[in-house]
Amino acid sequence: MKITIVTPYDSANYGAYLQALANKIFLEELGHSVFFYKWRSPKKRKQLFFGKKDSIKNLIKYVMKYKYNAHKYHVFSDALDIFHEIDENELSAMELAILGSDEIWNINVNTFQNPVFYGEINVPKICAYAPSAGNGAELERYNSVCCSLAQVEIIGVRDQSTVELVEKLLNKKTKLVVDPTLLIPFSYYPVPNKRIISEKYMLIYSYDISKEHIEWIKRYAHEKKLKTVAVCMQHGWCDKNICVSPLEFLSLIRDAECVYTTTFHGSIFTFLQHKRCYVDIKSTKVKDLLAWTGMTNQVNRVNCTYERFIKILDIQPNYNLFEENLLIRRKQSSSMYQEILTKIEKMQESGKRNDLYMS
Structure with a gap:
């Protein structure tokens, strides 16, 4: 048709x-x-x-x-x-x-x-x-x-x-x-092979980020010797602010050490590429996504601490469960x-x- x-x-x-x-x-x-x-x-x-x-x-x-x-x-x-x-x-x-x-x-x-x-x-x-x-x-x-x-x-x-x-x-x-x-x-997406950023980095894909989380991200990146890279949405406190094509965005996720996101599709493509991540829930659609995919361990909690934050980012999620549910x-x-x-x-x-x- x-x-x-x-x-x-x-x-x-x-x-x-x-x-x-x-x-x-x-x-x-x-x-x-x-x-x-x-x-x-x-x-x-x-x-x-x-x-x-x-x-x-x-x-x-x-x-x-x-x-x-x-x-x-x-x-x-x-x-x-x-x-x-x-x-x-x-x-x-x-x-x-x-x-x-x-x-x-x-x-x-x-x-x-x-x-x-x-x-x-x-x-x-x-x-x-x-x-x-x-x-x-x-x-x-x-x-x-x-x-x-x-x-x-x-x-x-x-x-x-x-x-x-x-x-x-x-x-x-x-x-x-x-x-x-x-x-x-995910293999159906024509993702470019070329690496865009040579250094090791933490990818930031988010609209609004709380002051507390900004400090946590900067501290974590410093401790892990990572650059902070914001893509598509500008954040002046990041080491790099870049805008690439949508398919290059997927390669940025692929090559990142870990990802911080608040978005629905940012979460999806992070999960599809089995990356370590932290998801800050700011919408019902993200909350629902994490629930049915079994990825709720990657989210913020009430009274979340920096120790909890780094624990989430340091542990590889259970992507076997994610793939089964998907x-x-x-x-x-x-x-x-x-x-x-x-x-x-x-x-x-x-x-x-x-x-x-x-x-």
């Missing part, structure tokens, strides 16, 4: 890009032709990287971060070559639209108030794989998109809060599925995904035969 994916593949973070890439690889392995719908303008996309200049404070921030953000914009833009992008005029050739993954149903986020994420797209059949509503939203805000969502075949969603949302909003039962990044073996979930999710795709293909073939008969 010719399939268009509706997702923020062109965002300014690694997770959005890599989940889109994984979905593409999974579908192409099944023999489908995969395209990505360009749902926002180049100007809107550029704003993601540079921000607004609508106040003195934002203008100063814009100037101070311009060089880093310009590099980041070009790195991410170059990485889009791997996706076959289409616009509104090319939708007529598509047989199926897939909504997801990522937090495309988090209607509290301005970006995801675009009706296209809820099924308002001119394609014959629409389904959704692993969308998320984030940490929850006010149900009444979904009224305008209820009719569109009701027409969407939901294969499965990414988290329990979205399961509950779908049930309340649409009176539909749905199941949990893994994020697309976990649908395929294999079960991956098989279940893959089967559900393929089942729906096969059903849609059969329906379309039946429709074509009927059209041929009627003519």
Whole structure:
């Protein structure tokens, strides 16, 4: 089938890009032709990287971060070559639209108030794989998109809060599925072999980090004679701040001595590469991920001490358990995904035969 994916593949973070890439690889392995719908303008996309200049404070921030953000914009833009992008005029050739993954149903986020994420797209059949509503939203805000969502075949969603949302909003039962990044073996990702940083280092991939954790990271790195390397998000206290392509990001994780992250996809790719790590939980999606993968020993605790912090980082996690849990979930999710795709293909073939008969 010719399939268009509706997702923020062109965002300014690694997770959005890599989940889109994984979905593409999974579908192409099944023999489908995969395209990505360009749902926002180049100007809107550029704003993601540079921000607004609508106040003195934002203008100063814009100037101070311009060089880093310009590099980041070009790195991410170059990485889009791997996706076959289409616009509104090319939708007529598509047989199926897939909504997801990522937090495309988090209607509290301005970006995801675009009706296209809820099924308002001119394609014959629409389904959704692993969308998320984030940490929850006010149900009444979904009224305008209820009719569109009701027409969407939901294969499965990414988290329990979205399961509950779908049930309340649409009176539909749905199941949990893994994020697309976990649908395929890690060996399927075309990760560059070249090492980017020659020194031994601790990788930092996080938005906000508490002052206490900053001191712990610096102290740990000093004791272990490691450089601190922040990627994608700038942290002035780190030895290095770099921005690389999404696939180079995976090689940075691979070559790190250990990883500190607060993010969902940062955790996923750290686990997939069996790295020593510390995960600071700042969202429900990360908490859920660590629970079902059996990786809860890698997280912060109430009244966590520096001694506990270094113990977590120094001990190799139980990745045998992780792989066992992942294999079960991956098989279940893959089967559900393929089942729906096969059903849609059969329906379309039946429709074509009927059209041929009627003519």
